[in-house]
Amino acid sequence: MSWEIGKLAELFFDPNWRWVTGGSCFLGVAAGMIGSFALLRRQALLGDAMSHAALPGVALAFLLLLRKDPLAVLAGASCSAGLAAFISIRLPCWVRVKPDTALAIVLTSFFGLGVVLLTVVAKTEAGGQSGLDSYLFGQAASLVQRDVKVMGVVALLVLLVLVAAFKEWKTWAFDRNYASTVGMPVRLMDFAFAVLLTLTVAVGLEAVGVVLMSALLITPPLTARYCTHRLDRMLLLAGALGALAGVVGALGSSLMPRLPTGPLIVLTSSGCFFLAMLLSPCRGLLVRGFRRLRMSHIYDYRLEVGEREHE
Known part of the structure; x- marks a missing residue:
C-alpha cells in the first residue's frame, strides 16, 4: 500500500504525467460534449469517418514540410476531416446513395489514401523519424505542454459555443426544420457544429488515434443518455465521463507502463457504459427488469382479487 501511495505521489509531481492527464481530460470533455449533439442528430458515425479521413491530411502536412510540425499537422488533419464531412453530407444529394453508404465510402477511401x-x-529521408504511425492508435505519452494547451483551447471553445447558445442548439438538435421556421441560422449552426467536431477530432488523433477517436465521441454521450432525459445534464455528464475516462486511462498507463493510454481511455469509457446499461435508474436493464417483475406481480395480484370477487 505504501508503495502505491508513493508511486501516485511521484506521478503527481511528474510533469510528463500532468501533461498526458491534462490533455486526455480536455479531450474527453470536448469529445463528450460535441459528441452528444452528434448522437442526437443521428450522426454518430460521422465522427468515425472524420477521424479516419484525417490521416491523409496528417501525412500531406509532413510531406510538405518534411518535418512533424504540430500546427501544420493540426491544420492538415482539420482540412482533410472537414473535406470528408462535407463530402459525406453532400454525397447523398449528388447521387442516389444512402447517408450510411456515403459515410462508408468516404471513410474507406480517405483511410486508404492515408495509408x-x-x-x-x-x-522519404525523414520518414524513419516522422512518428506518424502513432496517429493510427494514438500515443498519449508523447503529449507535451503545447499539445495540452491546444486541447484546452478546443475544449474551452466547445464549452463556450454550446453553453452560450444552448437553447438554439437544443432546438437545432431535436428539430432542425422547426429551428429554420422560427428564423434560427441553421446553416451557420451546421457549419459551426462541423468545425467543432473537426477540431475535436484533429486534436485527439495524437492521444487516441484515428481508430479509437470515434469511441471517445460516441461512448460518453451514450452513457450519459442512459442516465438522464435532460439535455443540459446529458452534456455535463458526457463531458465529465469523458474527462474521467481520460484521467483513469492516463493513470493506468502510468502505473502499468506497457499498457497504451488511448486503448485504456476507450476501455474505461466502455466500462462506464456497461455499468450504466445495467444500473442506470432511467434505462438500466436491471431497473427495467425489476419494474417489469413488480408490474407482473401487481397484475397477478389484481387478477387474483378479481377472481375472488367474481366468485
Missing part, C-alpha cells in the same frame, strides 16, 4: 501516403512518408 498509401504513410507508405510514401516512410520512403
